[in-house]
Amino acid sequence: MEYQARYITQDIKLSSYEDKFFKSDIMFDQHMLVWFLSGETKIVQADATYLFGKGDIFLIPRNQLATIINYPKDGEPHKTVVMHLSLATLRNFYAGKNINPQPKNSPKIFCFNNHPLLESCLASLIPYFDMKDIPADIASIKITEAISILRTLNQEIDQVLANFEEPGKINLVDYMEKNFMFNLPLEKFGYLTGRSLTTFKRDFKKAFTMTPQRWLTHKRLELAYYQLTEKKKKPLEVCYDVGFENLSHFSFAFKKQFGLAPSQL
Structure with a gap:
């Protein structure tokens, strides 16, 4: 670039x-x-x-x-x-x-x-x-x-x-369900939900019964499957829309979860 x-x-x-x-x-x-x-x-x-x-x-x-x-x-x-x-x-x-x-x-x-x-x-x-x-x-x-x-x-x-307040502690489930497609460090998600990284990870596992990384990957792949099958979008477009950084990683993770490559849908 x-x-x-x-x-x-x-x-x-x-x-x-x-x-x-x-x-x-x-x-x-x-x-x-x-x-x-x-x-x-x-x-x-x-x-x-x-x-x-x-x-x-x-x-x-x-x-x-x-x-x-x-x-x-x-x-x-x-x-x-x-x-x-x-x-x-x-x-x-x-x-x-x-x-x-x-x-x-x-x-x-x-x-x-x-x-x-x-x-x-x-x-x-x-x-x-x-x-x-x-x-x-x-x-x-x-x-x-x-x-x-x-x-x-x-x-x-x-x-x-003129609003100089920092983010306060908010409902973690609601926020993550709305923003899971953004590929950011967990520290940033913690800050935006009013938590330290340690507190974020603890509250996340309590709310979702799995680690943030695993849950985020699962949610992004579910959204990708919907966009490919229902919205008829192309794999490259879907890859970036749901939070993956490159097509090869997206294709590998997608095939591992669904048994098919995105292009096969």
């Missing part, structure tokens, strides 16, 4: 993928504002799927699980400007403001497709990626400008950006 990234600061980057596609299951530990210059991205969450392309602008709230698949398109690489809205930056921004957010369990992705104010703000960053000596306060000014525009465009954005 040929990946390139240029930074103004660690919170603002120009990202480019030249390969056929790039896929990853991730947890967003910071809010991310993304502007598409070229290419296409498919974002799959537990209860929603999004497709973004050239010109689109969107905000992904933190502590969200998603499968990200990036594609070049129309002969152009997958290229985006990405702005991280860190907790430290947001604490400074909201200091002194009378905001009392009512946290939502699972905030959705905010879409601001082709909005001129946001596009102008993000487009003004492009020249800085080619500069060696960048004024120290430029990044801070641009991030503050972006947050201010977001608040103007959507009055509900404060409920997300």
Whole structure:
């Protein structure tokens, strides 16, 4: 995979993928504002799927699980400007403001497709990626400008950006049944359910009577079987949708559980 990234600061980057596609299951530990210059991205969450392309602008709230698949398109690489809205930056921004957010369990992705104010703000960053000596306060000014525009465009954005709470302990069974297809370290699942790794493993075995690794593989293969037989999807598509990292591992595990290779269905 040929990946390139240029930074103004660690919170603002120009990202480019030249390969056929790039896929990853991730947890967003910071809010991310993304502007598409070229290419296409498919974002799959537990209860929603999004497709973004050239010109689109969107905000992904933190502590969200998603499968990200990036594609070049129309002969152009997958290229985006990405702005991280860190907790430290947001604490400074909201200091002194009378905001009392009512946290939502699972905030959705905010879409601001082709909005001129946001596009102008993000487009003004492009020249800085080619500069060696960048004024120290430029990044801070641009991030503050972006947050201010977001608040103007959507009055509900404060409920997300001004919420600095960490995930609390939640129902483990409900959460895992909803998010098992995301291939993340167990530590991340523990964090998102409000548990240490040790407590997560203990509570998991008590709830499901088996180890997390075994249960996750079983659930992903069950979903794969359904998608292959009922939804008529192709094995390669199913492989990534249900949380496997490569087709050979998926095919091996599938045949071991069902006695047939995915292609034979």
